[in-house]
Amino acid sequence: MNHPGRRLAAVFFDLDGTLADTAGDFIPVVQTLRAEAGLAPLPPERIRASVSNGARGLVTLALGLGEDDDGFERWRQRLLTLYGGLLGTHATVFPGLRELIAQLDSAGIAWGIATNKPRAYTAPLLERLAIDPPPASVVCPEDVRERKPHPESLERNCREAGCSPAQAIYVGDHRRDIEAGQRAGLYTVAAAYGYIEPGDDPARWGADGLVSNSEALAAQLLPPLEDTVEGLS
Missing domain, CATH: 1.10.150 (DNA polymerase; domain 1)
Known part of the structure; x- marks a missing residue:
């Protein structure tokens, strides 16, 4: 993943199939x-x-x-x-992502969620998942005029996290996530471990990066935390 060197300030996740296995x-x-x-x-x-x-x-x-x-x-x-x-009975955070979020927090990097899941389901799910620290920004369809793939959700994430899109990464398991991230000006990572329809190929979504499992996502994001998002591969 080639990306201009810039200070990483925030990592945002899609919810179902990217952050949480629901x-x-x-x-x-x-x-x-x-x-x-x-x-x-x-x-x-x-x-x-x-x-x-x-x-x-x-x-x-x-x-x-x-x-x-x-x-x-x-x-x-x-x-x-x-x-x-x-709701939330069988849901879990994907392996390695709790640890990743803790590392982000230790490095002073915010994290958040941009989802098309209504807040009535998102809020209790996050309560059950009890991720520590909690997200700096959670954007649901009710919070925006246009849901993903429109970039408005991620633009709001960035405002709420206090960063510019150029300082942020968005990770998602659907083409609409990558389109939304690109349109908002974020670095995008396709989560190929997520919920992928038969015949779909995340490598063709045009994301800046691609990860095959959540542990690989954590491994690729953690090394540059103290410097920049440069060096993701």
Whole structure:
């Protein structure tokens, strides 16, 4: 990853599939939805790959419905109700990222989250995950006019963390994350360990960097913390 030498001030993460492994909460929800519709279960890994597409994407996956189809909104609300009952039950922070965040804090570097997950679900999830120190900035769809891939979420992250986009890194597991980061002027890292749809290739998203697992992300971000973001590879 070639990046101009500049002082690193903040690292921002997408939430589902990048910072937190939340698929364990969504898999039973999708299976329940299918059972209620009289359908057979899906392979769990197929559901896992689609978690980053949010509630609408999961309803489409579960039932084959488009957003304009009759009943779509009713099923979406049912999915959200089921998810609310399981929220955070099986979710974990990806390996190495708690340690990374502690290291960021020790180096005086802020961290935060830019997510398309509504705050009603983001806030209790973060409470259950209990990451220490807490994020300096959490931007949810309710906080902006336009959600990712629009850059507004990350622009707000930077304001709240007190840094310029040129001093920040954004890590995400979806093409929309990389687009949002690039449009906002941040250095972008594609998390290939996240929830990647079949046939999608994170290497083609145009990110500045690519990591295959969360431990690799921590290993690549930690060395330059005392100097700059230069030297990521």
